[in-house]
Amino acid sequence: MTQEACGFGTKAIHAGNEKDSRFGALSTPIYQTSTFTFDSCEQGGRRFAGAEKGYIYTRLGNPTAAVLENKVAALEGGETCLATASGMGAISSCLWTIAGAGKHIIADGTLYGCTFALLNHGLSRYGVEVDFIDTSDLDALRSHLKENTVAVYLETPANPTLKITDVAAVAELAHAYSPAIKVVCDNTFASPALQNPLKLGADVVVHSATKYLNGHGDVVAGFVVGKADFIQQVRMFGLKDMTGAVMDPFAAWLLLRGLKTLELRMSRHCENARKIAAFLNAHPAVEKVNYPGLESHRGHDIAARQMKDFGGMLSFEVRGGKEAGMALVNGLRLITVAVSLGDAESLIEHPASMTHSTYAEDELRAAGIAPGLIRLSAGLENAEDLIADLEQAMAQL
Ligand code: LCS
DSSP states (O other): OOGGGSOHHHHHHHTTOOOOTTTOOSSOOOOOOSBOOOSSHHHHHHHHHTSSOSOOBTTTOOHHHHHHHHHHHHHHTOSEEEEESSHHHHHHHHHHHHOOTTOEEEEESOOOHHHHHIIIIIGGGGTOEEEEEOTTOHHHHHHHOOTTEEEEEEESSOTTTOOOOOHHHHHHHHHHHOTTOEEEEEOTTTOTTTOOHHHHTOSEEEEETTTTTTOSSOOOOEEEEEOHHHHHHIIIIIIIIIIOOBOOHHHHHHHHHHHTTHHHHHHHHHHHHHHHHHHHHHOTTEEEEEOTTSTTSTTHHHHHHHOSSOOSEEEEEETTHHHHHHHHHHTOSSSEEOSOOSSSSOEEEOGGGTTTTTSOHHHHHHTTOOTTOEEEEOOSSOHHHHHHHHHHHHHTO
16 A cells, blocks of 8 residues: 555654664654764765765755655655744745845734734835735735735634635636646644645645644744745755754654644544534523634635635634633633643633734734634643633633
């Protein structure tokens, strides 16, 4: 049986692994080294010139990270993957490679706060023009494409509103305008277990591997996945020269360990989020629930088509706005108040003052992020306990 034909869970465990020819270690060895020795000056020269295969320096590549990169490429259905020091390292290495002064990026207005900051306050300082639109509105996308457009950037489901964008429709429209435009999709919220944007027509997938891919709240990491020639440019320019955001070999090893259970974990995250969303949706103190699995969600049909399941993230507003929302969060005993997501522990936060505090008030409004919105990452606990915790905090309101 070829590995291509194997299921996701099998690939997450086996794809990319290399037999340890020295000792037969089952677990991938951690090559905790900054540099690699050459037999001679000439050999070093050949490695730098690309005339001989082999490692040079960990910022350019590392054997532990390479196993992980091959595994993640297989899970996303991409040709190649580049491991990075963080999700922001992945996004910035990718965008520095694509964009330059005079180039134009169309980005969705609803993004993780630091991605929004990179585009809105960072790249724009260096002459990159950025338009923020709603990428789920294809007419808006059509009217913003122009000659110098080099990328369309989006998250689906988006952080923190869970807005869904039709990746295939966006890719078709952008590529019909110009095949050179890179459609970049942040797949952090779905993870490759639920959605493969490259198979839907996107050119590049970026990840904060800090979240579901690692899954244990103990690593900050990222990935860029796509065509081999593009990823090589990101490796040798975006990462090597521009950001230096290289993944540490130990982080790579922790990710290899975390990925083994990704499929199992995602099914529990989805089950818990589905139960919590149904509970919140029926609760009189709750005004609105954003969860793509609810039929009332605007993107439900598209999510049902492009995702295998609806994910472990949801957000909601309680009656009484921001004050009531914060009181609810403060009244929880089991669900932990923290940013980040995708961990075993359920985590809850207030986007407007935390993950999305890089947005000005009018930008929050334009992105559909209500002042009282609360974001919940459903963990791996028993759903009944999470619901009981929410229930007791609601009762205190
Ligand atoms: N993309 C998305 C969708 C994210 O949610 C995050 C981080 C990043 C990229 C950046 O990844 P990092 O550099 O942190 O690995 N999101 C966070 C959040 O919602 N809470 O804390 C971090």
